Amino acid sequence: MTQFLDFSLGGIANGAVIALMAFALVLVWRSSRVVNFAQVGQAMFTTFISLWVYESSGSWLLALLIAIFAGAILGLVVHLLVMKPVHRADASGAIIATFGVLIALQAGAGMIWGGDPKAFLPPVANSGLEFAGRIWPVSWYDLLIFAVTSLLVIVLSYVFIRTSFGLAMRASALNPEVARLCGVRVSRMLILGWALAGSVGAIAGVLIAPSATLSPNSFDLLLVFAFTAAVIGGLDSLVGAVAFGVGSGLALSLVTGYSDASNAPIVSLALLVVILLIKPDGFFSQSKSRVV
Amino acid sequence: MLSIHNLTVSYGQVVALKDVSFEAPRGCVTAVIGANGAGKSTLMRTVAGLITQKSGEVTFDGSNLAGVSTEERARQGLVLVPEGRSTIAEFTIEENLRLGGLWRSRIRQRESIAGVFDLFPALAKRHKLLANTLSGGERQQLAIGRALMAEPTCLLLDEPSLGLAPLIVQQILELAQQLAVEKNLAVLLVEQNAVTALRVARTGIVLNLGEIVLEGPAEEIAANSELRHAYLGY
Numbered sequence: 001m002t003q004f005l006d007f008s009l010g011g012i013a014n015g016a017v018i019a020l021m022a023f024a025l026v027l028v029w030r031s032s033r034v035v036n037f038a039q040v041g042q043a044m045f046t047t048f049i050s051l052w053v054y055e056s057s058g059s060w061l062l063a064l065l066i067a068i069f070a071g072a073i074l075g076l077v078v079h080l081l082v083m084k085p086v087h088r089a090d091a092s093g094a095i096i097a098t099f100g101v102l103i104a105l106q107a108g109a110g111m112i113w114g115g116d117p118k119a120f121l122p123p124v125a126n127s128g129l130e131f132a133g134r135i136w137p138v139s140w141y142d143l144l145i146f147a148v149t150s151l152l153v154i155v156l157s158y159v160f161i162r163t164s165f166g167l168a169m170r171a172s173a174l175n176p177e178v179a180r181l182c183g184v185r186v187s188r189m190l191i192l193g194w195a196l197a198g199s200v201g202a203i204a205g206v207l208i209a210p211s212a213t214l215s216p217n218s219f220d221l222l223l224v225f226a227f228t229a230a231v232i233g234g235l236d237s238l239v240g241a242v243a244f245g246v247g248s249g250l251a252l253s254l255v256t257g258y259s260d261a262s263n264a265p266i267v268s269l270a271l272l273v274v275i276l277l278i279k280p281d282g283f284f285s286q287s288k289s290r291v292v
Numbered sequence: 293m294l295s296i297h298n299l300t301v302s303y304g305q306v307v308a309l310k311d312v313s314f315e316a317p318r319g320c321v322t323a324v325i326g327a328n329g330a331g332k333s334t335l336m337r338t339v340a341g342l343i344t345q346k347s348g349e350v351t352f353d354g355s356n357l358a359g360v361s362t363e364e365r366a367r368q369g370l371v372l373v374p375e376g377r378s379t380i381a382e383f384t385i386e387e388n389l390r391l392g393g394l395w396r397s398r399i400r401q402r403e404s405i406a407g408v409f410d411l412f413p414a415l416a417k418r419h420k421l422l423a424n425t426l427s428g429g430e431r432q433q434l435a436i437g438r439a440l441m442a443e444p445t446c447l448l449l450d451e452p453s454l455g456l457a458p459l460i461v462q463q464i465l466e467l468a469q470q471l472a473v474e475k476n477l478a479v480l481l482v483e484q485n486a487v488t489a490l491r492v493a494r495t496g497i498v499l500n501l502g503e504i505v506l507e508g509p510a511e512e513i514a515a516n517s518e519l520r521h522a523y524l525g526y
Contacts, residue, residue: 178374
């Protein structure tokens with residue numbers, strides 16, 4: 001039982017990062033109806049930039065802010081330079097194009113920063129906390145991850161649910177034509193959606209980097225887990241992405257704990273297949289079937 | 293006032309509208325009637341800027357709308373209520389209404405919402421409920437209410453009677469007339485339901501296979517039985 005608790009607690013921080021990446025995927029899906037497989041590539045790229053800022057300035061907070069900014073710019077660039085022209089020609093080609101962007105970003109990062117894994121040191125201690133006479137599988141850094149993620153989810157939920165900007169974003173996602181007829185500048189909302197997703201992904205990248213090493217391919221597995229969480233959540237539900245992101249973090253930690261880390265991606269994919277078979281719309285899908 | 297001059301629209305080789313010209317003045321309903329495939333929806337979508345014409349002009353309050361996007365036309369007060377249930381099912385009634393005038397100041401939005409709720413008390417009672425809990429007629433009211441949130445000077449109604457019971461159709465079309473007169477709007481109404489549409493309109497325009505075959509006072513068109521047989525099928 002103690003073991004189970006330890007494995008679960010150990011998975012929460014990881015789950016929070018998966019949740020953020022899934023959140024980014026959902027943001028793009030909602031604005032463009034495209035799964036952006038380049039999302040982790042963008043995050044990897046901005047994390048390299050962030051690492052450079054961190055090492056030269058010594059400030060983790062500044063590094064995080066730069067990552068957020070760079071993430072928005074990169075999201076914007078990917079949307080305007082690649083996705084928009086491709087999407088106009090062919091919607092399914094757009095998904096393939098995101099793979100192209102992913103490969104280009106990984107190759108570019110390899111050329112600039114090299115393929116050797118680099119260490120991204122955590123700003124606070126990343127070793128288990130001692131409390132009530134034992135060492136827990138949760139570190140100060142895990143708590144920081146959890147705090148940043150929670151804050152971000154709360155702020156973004158507020159923006160989406162309560163503000164006019166959020167209403168315009170949601171309308172653009174649900175029914176772009178009606179949104180335009182209501183005076184919403186939908187193409188601008190699309191750009192903002194990509195920029196916002198870029199920033200959220202960038203935060204996820206900076207947060208996860210200290211848990212492993214940073215190399216051009218180091219976030220590939222994160223894509224698998226985040227994609228699974230986003231799809232199970234219904235692909236258009238921010239709540240679903242967060243819930244199943246955290247949930248898959250827990251599940252993966254349990255799988256890793258009780259068997260072996262190399263089983264985690266297989267379990268994730270198996271879960272995806274099973275859920276798609278029984279509930280292809282996911283669990284939190286917002287869109288109601290429209291009855292004519 | 294909305295003026296349409298020599299408007300031609302085609303989908304590839306197929307000509308959907310050919311040399312259509314007419315005016316929709318403020319303070320009254322102008323009804324465009326015709327059978328399925330006459331080009332009525334194409335006309336509305338072109339005026340709203342969702343489709344780009346091949347040639348001809350749409351002028352609104354004296355300015356040519358060429359190159360003006362759909363969203364900017366809405367902000368200028370030229371608002372289309374599209375065919376079918378165009379309310380957003382996942383939004384509450386209040387959110388659907390707010391969506392209609394997001395660019396306006398909070399105070400103006402609140403005034404407009406109060407006005408819409410006065411007009412449609414059924415919506416006021418349930419403003420926190422999701423739009424998909426409404427009946428067909430109420431959803432049409434919501435769609436019109438949302439258009440009013442933009443403080444339009446020209447309202448485009450594309451087949452508002454579609455799929456509604458006769459009594460509700462009458463109410464909706466009488467409402468269109470009431471709005472035109474009371475708010476001094478130019479209302480352009482497109483309808484298959486010619487009898488009711490002509491009853492509320494000042495001018496009737498009969499569209500057939502993309503061309504205007506007749507334009508005149510609505511009551512004259514309604515009384516012309518030969519014409520009714522030829523183009524309107526009753």
